[in-house]
Amino acid sequence: MKPAPFVRHVPRTLQQALAILSQVAGQDGRILAGGQSLVPIMAFRLAKPAHLIDINEVAGLDRLESDGKVLSIGARVRHAAFHAPVTDNRLAALLTYVARHIAHYPIRMRGTFCGSLAHADPASEWCLTAATLGATMVAMSQRGTREIAASDFFEGIMSTALADDELLAEVRLPLLTPDAKFGFYEFNRRAGDFAMAASLVTYSLVNGKMAQARVGVGGAEPSPRRIEEAEAALNGQSPDDDAFRAAAQAASDAVDPLEDHQTNAEYRRDLVRVVVRRALEHSLT
Amino acid sequence: MTDKTALTLTINGRDHAIAVEARRTLADAIREDCGQTGTHIGCEHGICGACTVIVNGEPVRSCLMFAVQAEGKKIRTVEGLADGETLHPMQQAFMDHHGLQCGFCTPGFLMLAVGVLEREPDINDDDLLDVLSSNLCRCTGYQNIIKAVRAAAEQMRGK
Numbered sequence: 001m002k003p004a005p006f007v008r009h010v011p012r013t014l015q016q017a018l019a020i021l022s023q024v025a026g027q028d029g030r031i032l033a034g035g036q037s038l039v040p041i042m043a044f045r046l047a048k049p050a051h052l053i054d055i056n057e058v059a060g061l062d063r064l065e066s067d068g069k070v071l072s073i074g075a076r077v078r079h080a081a082f083h084a085p086v087t088d089n090r091l092a093a094l095l096t097y098v099a100r101h102i103a104h105y106p107i108r109m110r111g112t113f114c115g116s117l118a119h120a121d122p123a124s125e126w127c128l129t130a131a132t133l134g135a136t137m138v139a140m141s142q143r144g145t146r147e148i149a150a151s152d153f154f155e156g157i158m159s160t161a162l163a164d165d166e167l168l169a170e171v172r173l174p175l176l177t178p179d180a181k182f183g184f185y186e187f188n189r190r191a192g193d194f195a196m197a198a199s200l201v202t203y204s205l206v207n208g209k210m211a212q213a214r215v216g217v218g219g220a221e222p223s224p225r226r227i228e229e230a231e232a233a234l235n236g237q238s239p240d241d242d243a244f245r246a247a248a249q250a251a252s253d254a255v256d257p258l259e260d261h262q263t264n265a266e267y268r269r270d271l272v273r274v275v276v277r278r279a280l281e282h283s284l285t
Numbered sequence: 286m287t288d289k290t291a292l293t294l295t296i297n298g299r300d301h302a303i304a305v306e307a308r309r310t311l312a313d314a315i316r317e318d319c320g321q322t323g324t325h326i327g328c329e330h331g332i333c334g335a336c337t338v339i340v341n342g343e344p345v346r347s348c349l350m351f352a353v354q355a356e357g358k359k360i361r362t363v364e365g366l367a368d369g370e371t372l373h374p375m376q377q378a379f380m381d382h383h384g385l386q387c388g389f390c391t392p393g394f395l396m397l398a399v400g401v402l403e404r405e406p407d408i409n410d411d412d413l414l415d416v417l418s419s420n421l422c423r424c425t426g427y428q429n430i431i432k433a434v435r436a437a438a439e440q441m442r443g444k
Contacts, residue, residue, distance in 0.1 A: 109300035
């Protein structure tokens with residue numbers, strides 16, 4: 001249970017970090033931010049990076065600000081930054097509610113938002129949030145900067161569109177409209193444990209009917225994603241039990257569930273139905 | 286690859302000059318290199334919380350930090366809670382409410398609860414319960430830990 005030896009690099013600027021990353025990317029160089037996912041897999045020797053680039057001393061990566069359209073979240077913004085609302089936009093209330101479900105308090109003190117996305121665990125609450133809301137990922141390397149849409153970013157279990165020499169420097173989340181409704185529900189067997197299925201929903205109400213519905217499902221498939229079939233079952237309907245049950249059933253039918261030693265596909269498909277319905281019910285509270 | 290780095294860890298206000306590999310966890314360095322064995326190690330992968338210490342005012346898992354990352358930071362462990370012969374209110378409450386049996390998890394629970402209550406003295410009861418779900422205890426069934434922390438929280442708030 002001890003990590004294998006590695007060389008630690010401690011850049012002070014983003015440019016230094018990218019320069020080191022470009023040098024060591026080919027030798028299994030990895031970014032170390034909060035370390036709350038990376039260090040456990042190193043302890044199990046599932047990961048044995050030869051180089052770790054510790055970005056905890058890099059200036060400016062804790063930037064967290066809103067320009068009126070998007071909330072920009074820097075690479076070292078920790079989960080605990082969202083314990084209290086970070087802006088007066090409705091998005092902040094959503095993030096505060098979701099953040100409470102991430103692991104445990106001491107983990108949230110260290111773990112980072114961007115690190116969670118770069119790690120891309122299927123059960124990650126922030127990955128679900130990014131996929132549901134349509135986040136933009138800002139990937140930087142010495143070769144340049146590019147923006148990646150959330151729908152193109154997640155490529156499977158712990159697999160993303162980031163190249164080996166790219167740092168996820170920032171994630172941008174679109175702000176919500178003042179009247180936006182949101183709901184979230186996560187199922188796990190123990191408080192703080194990995195979600196076996198989770199759902200995040202948002203919509204607005206136009207003349208009492210749901211519009212621009214987004215239904216995200218995480219923890220059930222290799223990557224979190226929006227479920228169009230469920231969204232179609234909501235748009236134009238009143239936010240009531242019939243619509244919620246129809247959307248939940250549509251989501252359950254649409255997913256291709258992961259299986260593991262404790263959950264078969266049928267069970268997880270049923271969980272998807274439950275978490276989507278409960279997330280939708282939460283949107284009314 | 287096994288080169289050691291010389292560094293100073295400041296634990297409970299005392300400096301410890303040590304030399305460790307980059308891969309040395311803070312938990313191991315506190316125990317093995319600094320001799321402060323009050324901090325316990327359970328799972329070594331961030332699940333059990335036995336190794337919780339306070340770093341620059343934040344309760345963290347010391348098995349998920351590397352010792353080299355803690356240089357220059359103020360580390361507090363269970364050895365630093367009591368004031369001479371007088372126990373910290375949290376320690377006294379754990380005794381008064383039978384919040385421990387074997388005691389293995391206790392240093393982690395103490396540092397977790399003290400760390401959170403120092404940051405958020407007015408934390409509500411539901412959130413406090415959520416905080417206490419961070420750590421594992423195999424003896425008590427948690428009820429007496431919850432009682433102890435609630436009692437200490439009131440005392441720490443000066444009621």
